[in-house]
Amino acid sequence: MLYDKARIFVQGGAGGNGCLSFRREAHVPRGGPDGGDGGHGGAVVLVCDDSLRDLQTFKRKAHYKAPRGRNGEGAQRHGADGEELVVRVPPGTHVTDWTGATFDLVLPGARVDIARGGSGGRGNKRFAGATRQAPRFAERGLPGAEGWIDLRLKLLADAGFVGLPNAGKSSLLSRLTRAAPKVADYPFTTLEPVLGTLEGEDRQLVLADIPGLIEGASEGAGLGHDFLAHVERTRLLVHVLDLAPLDGSEPESNWATIERELERHDAHLARLPRILALSKADLVSAQDAERAAAAWRARLGPDTPVLITSSATRLGLDELAAELLRRVPLERPRAVDELAAEQELAEHRVFRPGADRAWRVEHVGEGAFRVSGEPVERLLARHDLDNDEALAHIEHRLHRMGVVRALQAAGFEPGDDVEIAGVVFELDRR
Ligand SMILES: Nc1nc2c(ncn2[C@@H]2O[C@H](COP(=O)(O)OP(=O)(O)OP(=O)(O)O)[C@@H](O)[C@H]2O)c(=O)[nH]1
Ligand SMILES: [Mg+2]
Numbered sequence: 001m002l003y004d005k006a007r008i009f010v011q012g013g014a015g016g017n018g019c020l021s022f023r024r025e026a027h028v029p030r031g032g033p034d035g036g037d038g039g040h041g042g043a044v045v046l047v048c049d050d051s052l053r054d055l056q057t058f059k060r061k062a063h064y065k066a067p068r069g070r071n072g073e074g075a076q077r078h079g080a081d082g083e084e085l086v087v088r089v090p091p092g093t094h095v096t097d098w099t100g101a102t103f104d105l106v107l108p109g110a111r112v113d114i115a116r117g118g119s120g121g122r123g124n125k126r127f128a129g130a131t132r133q134a135p136r137f138a139e140r141g142l143p144g145a146e147g148w149i150d151l152r153l154k155l156l157a158d159a160g161f162v163g164l165p166n167a168g169k170s171s172l173l174s175r176l177t178r179a180a181p182k183v184a185d186y187p188f189t190t191l192e193p194v195l196g197t198l199e200g201e202d203r204q205l206v207l208a209d210i211p212g213l214i215e216g217a218s219e220g221a222g223l224g225h226d227f228l229a230h231v232e233r234t235r236l237l238v239h240v241l242d243l244a245p246l247d248g249s250e251p252e253s254n255w256a257t258i259e260r261e262l263e264r265h266d267a268h269l270a271r272l273p274r275i276l277a278l279s280k281a282d283l284v285s286a287q288d289a290e291r292a293a294a295a296w297r298a299r300l301g302p303d304t305p306v307l308i309t310s311s312a313t314r315l316g317l318d319e320l321a322a323e324l325l326r327r328v329p330l331e332r333p334r335a336v337d338e339l340a341a342e343q344e345l346a347e348h349r350v351f352r353p354g355a356d357r358a359w360r361v362e363h364v365g366e367g368a369f370r371v372s373g374e375p376v377e378r379l380l381a382r383h384d385l386d387n388d389e390a391l392a393h394i395e396h397r398l399h400r401m402g403v404v405r406a407l408q409a410a411g412f413e414p415g416d417d418v419e420i421a422g423v424v425f426e427l428d429r430r
Contacts, residue, residue, distance in 0.1 A: 004153040004192075004230075006058035010115040012144020013041030013068040013082035018121035020138040021074035033134060034076050035124040038141040039069030041117025042082030048105035052090035055153050066115070069141055072123040082117055092154045092233065098147030114149060118142035121382060127393065137390035139382040152229070157195060157208035158328045160231035162262065163240035164254050165212030168279035170194065171311035172240060173209040176321055181209050185246075188212055193230050200325040207324070208234065215257050218264035228265040236328050237262070238275045238320075243292060243308075244283040251278075251292070274304045275323055281310040361406045367416040369407055376403060377421040385423060395427060 016038025023031025044066045064087050070079030089095075095103040095112065103112045121139030128135055161169040165187030173179055177196025182189050190211045198205040210227050217228065231237065241255050255276075263270040276296055281289045289308045296306045305323050309316035359373025379397055383390040398404050404427065407418065418425045 003054045003056040003059060006055040006151045007062070007148055008058050008087075008151065009063045009146070009148050010044040010087070011063075011065040011146035012043050012115040012117040013066040013085075014143045015039070015041050015118035015120035015141025016069035016071040016079035016082075017140045018123040018126070018138035019072035019074060019077075020124045020136065022134065023075070033124040033128045034074055035138050036072035036074070036077040037079065037123050037126070038072045038120030038139075039079035039081040040120050041069045041141065041144040042066035042084045043113050043117045043144070044085045044087060044115040046093075046095060046103075046105060046112045046114050047086050047088050048091050048093065048108050048110040049088040050091050050108040052088055054090060055093070055151055057088075058151065066117055066144065068144075069117065069120045071141075072120070072138070076123070076125055078123075079120060081120075084117075087114075089151060090153060094152045094154055096150045096152075098149065115145045115147070118144040135389060135393075137384065137387045137393060140384065142378060142381055154229050154233055157230070157234050158205040159236045159238055159324055160208045160210055160234040161238045161240055162210055162213060162231065162258060163279075164214065164242070164245075164258060165189075166246070167212065167240040167242045167254075168311055169209050169212070169240045172238075172277065172279065172309065172317075172320070173207055175311050175314065175317055176324075177207055179207075179209070193227050198321055198324060200321075203325065205324055205328055207238075213258055213261050215261070217261040228262070228269070231262075231269060232266055234272065236273045236275065236324070237269070238277050238324070240277050240279050243278050243280055243289060273327060274300075275320070275327065276300060276304055276306045277309050277316075277320060278306065279309055279311070281308045281315055282312045359401075359403065361403065361410050363410050364419070367413075368419070369410060369412055369416060370419045371398075371403055371407070372420075375401065380421050380423060391425075398427070 018038050019035030021033070021035040023034045025031055044064050064085055066085035067082040069082045072079045089105055091106055091108060093105045095105065095114070097114060105112065119142050121141045124135045124138040127137070161173060163169050166185070170181035170183045170190050173181055173194060173196050174183065176198050179194055179196030181194040188211065190209060192211065194209045196207050196209070198207055208230060210231055239255070239258060241251055243251065245251065245254065259270070278289065278293060278296070293306050293308050300306065307316045307320050307323065309320055359371060359376045362370045364370045376398070379394060383394055385391060407427070412418070415426060418427050
């Protein structure tokens with residue numbers, strides 16, 4: 001069973017709370033504020049690890065929570081940051097987070113900060129100033145980012161075997177590599193992609209045997225559709241075409257069916273280089289096989305090698321192996337470079353601090369207003385609302401942010417109710 005999909009919950013650690021504390025010294029009757037800051041919460045980080053082959057580990061464990069930051073302490077001691085939680089995924093993992101942002105983990109060692117930790121709260125020491133020498137409040141740490149993420153594994157094979165069910169794909173893979181896929185005389189024997197390694201003199205190629213495709217596969221018919229995603233990243237396709245289909249169908253129309261489905265799934269697949277492997281040559285005469293091959297060469301042109309093969313007699317298998325080793329480019333494929341570039345961009349996107357400064361003010365009824373938006377909601381989350389001094393601080397910040405001015409512009413008068421993040425205040429009580 002190939003586990004190529006998983007859904008997991010990730011949660012960055014909460015920030016530690018800032019500390020409310022005053023210095024105590026034998027000779028100083030009333031010491032100054034000395035509460036330290038809370039530590040940052042740990043992040044959940046996805047790391048690409050090439051010792052992993054699939055997403056199996058996520059079947060057993062679906063929740064990943066990074067540790068929280070420690071609380072600040074007196075004597076200006078800051079809380080320790082929470083450690084990051086590393087979640088390892090195999091190369092070829094495609095990630096979609098809860099906002100819809102996507103990331104590809106292709107190269108071993110690549111990292112994505114998938115759930116940031118919350119920032120720590122500031123200790124009361126930080127709020128001391130000329131006008132407020134003894135602040136009796138400290139900030140709370142903020143919660144970390146959290147949500148469900150979807151993981152999808154797209155195999156990273158060099159070449160993919162495609163063809164109708166029963167065409168002989170698995171038989172070829174089992175002859176060319178040490179993989180032992182199931183082979184049987186009924187369609188859809190192969191239910192999941194199987195990988196095998198073709199050993200060349202100086203290099204190895206990873207070959208993927210894909211479940212048989214049928215008419216309509218690109219729209220979801222049969223099994224192949226789910227697995228077409230796996231051939232997206234191959235560099236070459238081996239189209240396996242049965243010379244003597246048992247069901248009496250025409251090789252020409254069988255060939256066209258597969259090519260059409262590949263094209264419909266993704267135009268990029270249609271442009272990948274091909275090898276046409278005419279299969280089961282032992283079931284037809286040598287002359288018929290040669291005649292068919294000549295016709296295919298004429299039809300496909302010089303860029304597509306056409307080989308006569310038989311898994312039963314090993315006819316043409318050395319040639320197929322040699323052709324694969326020759327055709328799969330030595331240099332890292334462009335697609336992977338592009339993915340790596342995207343990956344850097346993706347990481348960039350992740351590490352950029354939230355730039356959203358937006359909040360808005362609404363008049364929701366007689367003497368009632370609502371303020372929404374991340375910065376104001378964060379301000380509230382930061383503080384203990386039962387603490388008068390903290391409330392005064394919030395009010396001060398709302399003035400500074402221009403929220404009170406905006407409220408006044410909307411018709412607010414001192415004493416009116418203002419709701420922020422579900423909490424109702426009376427602002428500007430004077
Ligand atoms: N005579 C002969 N039979 C073959 C040859 N290759 C495959 N077969 C037979 O064809 C049938 C299908 O072979 P598979 O390799 O399972 O075909 P597949 O394309 O992987 O099929 P699916 O997994 O169902 O898509 C089996 O009964 C094989 O024994 C061949 O070269 N000669
Ligand atoms: Mg098969």
